[in-house]
Amino acid sequence: MKDGKIDGEGLDKLIEHVLAGGVHGLFLLGTTGEGPSLSQGQKIQMVRRAGAQVKKRVPIIVAITDTVVEDTLELAQVCAKAGADALVVAPPYYLPPGPAEFLAYLDQLLPALPLPLFLYNMPSMTKVSLDTPTLAEALARPGVIGVKDSSGDMGLFHKLLSLRAAEPRPRGWAFFTGSETLLAESVLFGAQGGVCGGANVDPALFVELFEAALARRMDRILALQGRLMALSAIYGHGHHASSGIKGIKCALSLLDVCGDGMAAPFAAFAGPERQQVARDLGALGLIPR
Amino acid sequence: MKDGKIDGEGLDKLIEHVLAGGVHGLFLLGTTGEGPSLSQGQKIQMVRRAGAQVKKRVPIIVAITDTVVEDTLELAQVCAKAGADALVVAPPYYLPPGPAEFLAYLDQLLPALPLPLFLYNMPSMTKVSLDTPTLAEALARPGVIGVKDSSGDMGLFHKLLSLRAAEPRPRGWAFFTGSETLLAESVLFGAQGGVCGGANVDPALFVELFEAALARRMDRILALQGRLMALSAIYGHGHHASSGIKGIKCALSLLDVCGDGMAAPFAAFAGPERQQVARDLGALGLIPR
Amino acid sequence: MKDGKIDGEGLDKLIEHVLAGGVHGLFLLGTTGEGPSLSQGQKIQMVRRAGAQVKKRVPIIVAITDTVVEDTLELAQVCAKAGADALVVAPPYYLPPGPAEFLAYLDQLLPALPLPLFLYNMPSMTKVSLDTPTLAEALARPGVIGVKDSSGDMGLFHKLLSLRAAEPRPRGWAFFTGSETLLAESVLFGAQGGVCGGANVDPALFVELFEAALARRMDRILALQGRLMALSAIYGHGHHASSGIKGIKCALSLLDVCGDGMAAPFAAFAGPERQQVARDLGALGLIPR
């Protein structure tokens, strides 16, 4: 964000930065993407600009999560026209729906969606922890092609993959982890990939880790995981839910990719935290010490 | 809601129903008012219609809570023009702000608000439990005139009122409880009133209870509290956060005040729950048994 | 505690201190009484010494809560012989029992208990929040004569009292609040009293507040509540669950009633916190400033 507006040039540069790092797709308007802090107009603008910049070089997935169904459906249409490839939806995040209510919500959305849908499990923000039976039922819906799980709960992961393995007629839905420190083990055990906030900063690191996991090269994985954990230091300079996003934006600004402006009401890291992030990046050789 | 739109006629009838019951003000677009499920356009329509219907007979307070600051500020302007008297804001409800971030949020809003502001503490929905020091700091902001607390935590209530009593220069901010079963004791101990969802159904009961509490008539309070607890049965016919709202809407429909349509993605009570609510109302003599 | 042992003389002096303040009964081995930190031998010693000191001047209730049923039952027998009048039990606090398991637990205990039993709802420590239906079922057990509720949830309180009022054949079970700041309103609305940690420090204040509530003298209640809130300052000088107990013990030591030794592994307040508690007591005139 820049002066309360989408920083379009910054967005373009960020997209080129992560594409240059080799990422296999883009995930827009999620938690790190500050989706819920953007107005409907800004979301639409964002999706269109990203679609125009990417020009189908990689798939784009857009989070259409909202508390307003009408806005969710409108955004879905914009996504399809802008060249997105799939959508992702978490439970509406004010009044938390129960399991049956969440499934009914999906049944309202699905017939009206122009693109395939991923589920998004994000209990820390939505207050709704999608459990195995609910996810299993939801994944059985035609039009639902996978799940992004940001619960950090590898027990749930193993249960879901175990269900997937036991399906009589495998539907082949995809599992993406939203917990970047769990990317490697998720892929080793059968996940299709991850949606990693840190990949905005150092996309090549995550691409290499993903490929090492696919190739089951444990020594390589452990080396890259060590680097990933070092990069995670940028999330530790604050106390609240916003700290992770601030850390990433601050790093992107230090790397001269784009500005560090946060969507209101949150504010970018000030001097002391910025110096700490600079030190973190310096230790990794991402910027000169 | 009716067919995905604001049920304007129903809204008018509901307003007349609660005014006829003697309520001292209206609170729009809160949790029970389904504010977060309405699009910005629907919110604006709602505020305008209510303002036109009320015609200044009682004060109107409108919840402008949102995750998008721009929308919050726009709605505030609409409220002022539509004849509202005050605004109320809870923390943005996706990425939960820390105490300092919440105060910074207020400092962004306050200079731009055309009306005085109440704080809204609603931890079960916002994930943010505003504590005593944060509330005390927030209540010291010029422009902040009170707090609506839906935490149900009478310990916090007593701490806040104790702070208010100890203020060297009393600013006279108001305390409203959002927990209707705690209305009487809150008023007995110094609260200015309550925002009671059940008052949509039986407004006179809440007005009488409020007045009995103001007059410290304990026998009367206990009798009315008993009736209030009986009315609370309508909240018990469901398992999720939406149950309370469904119960109120169902009751209003049975009383022929307005329809029971919920804002998407939630759905009105079906037959069995409706029969239970009918039984509850019948036992209270609100509808024929 | 003194040198890892029960401070018998301190206990005697504390008992005389609170009896001199007019309390209507003693509650031993609860949370503030550090019951769970004492060995079975120390608990037995404590109950016997207290019984011998009280000599039936007031009723004694003893918490026999434990994770070991055998120890609970043994302690119950000791209580009966030592002159206690009733027992109180919270759910076993390691593996949290479900509702049916808690009721089965009661059914194991009740036939073997030599004294009537209170239930103890203490979710913050036991992880078990006893809800209305479970409490209602438990209170219907012969031998169960009441509930001490430390949930701080006045909504639950009103539900329970509403159920009690609706009983076809009133069993007359008692409700005691464990939240001292809620004593007055609980009694106003029908509670039989409170178990108030702060009454160790200033017993007369709580006795007067209780009596003012019984007499429904609101002005008096508000004045005393103000003093109670001021006394609550002693709970605010620490960050953990132990802070409240440390504050009370520190105050008792400053009042020269008994030492401030905590049961291991916790430690008494050190200098800075002690000075703050002294300031709190000084402001109330309980010790010279």
Next chain:
Amino acid sequence: MKDGKIDGEGLDKLIEHVLAGGVHGLFLLGTTGEGPSLSQGQKIQMVRRAGAQVKKRVPIIVAITDTVVEDTLELAQVCAKAGADALVVAPPYYLPPGPAEFLAYLDQLLPALPLPLFLYNMPSMTKVSLDTPTLAEALARPGVIGVKDSSGDMGLFHKLLSLRAAEPRPRGWAFFTGSETLLAESVLFGAQGGVCGGANVDPALFVELFEAALARRMDRILALQGRLMALSAIYGHGHHASSGIKGIKCALSLLDVCGDGMAAPFAAFAGPERQQVARDLGALGLIPR
């Protein structure tokens, strides 16, 4: 348990069952071992009998967790004399200690312990979530040789192992996971092993999985993980914290290893759940279908 007493013969048979399966050590009196439900006398009896049965064939680790420090220290001495090799301690589980209080607790214990100590992170039962800085400080204490983590939080795991890797002078503390479905990935990424409740039922499966993880044989791991997930079905036949233990005991009884008696106040699975566990074991070929 059998008739309220330790089932000594059952214990011996269970020990031989798991040793026959090749386990590398025993973990006594943990959550699954029902430690907190046993009296001090029963704990002592259990440790002695197990020590006598094992006769140093494998190392024994004993959980000395308690809310009573005196009992913890006494049990530690018994363990040393009974032939145990290490101790493990979780935070006292009634009044939850803060970080500094937990470290002070360790400093009280360590000088008096006759055996090396593991830390036990078990937030679901103790209400205390040991975080990275606290664990790091605790692991730096002489006498502390590792941590058993049952948080299920692989993010914490990676942080701890990352800290371990960065130690200037590696102390070589061990990491054991208490989440059996996470055993393989934990070992792949550097854990020393796991404490797996399911290994009571099918010890060879867990030994093979551990060895496959050590050898980094992913195909083998995935096959065994599938079997492990199928075995996990025995945890799913109940609704409360006790369900897992009931499932294991029920399975052991069906396998004719020992009885299914639970420590009071909990009760063994009744007919319907027992039939489901039998079906689970039958599907795995552990008992005839």
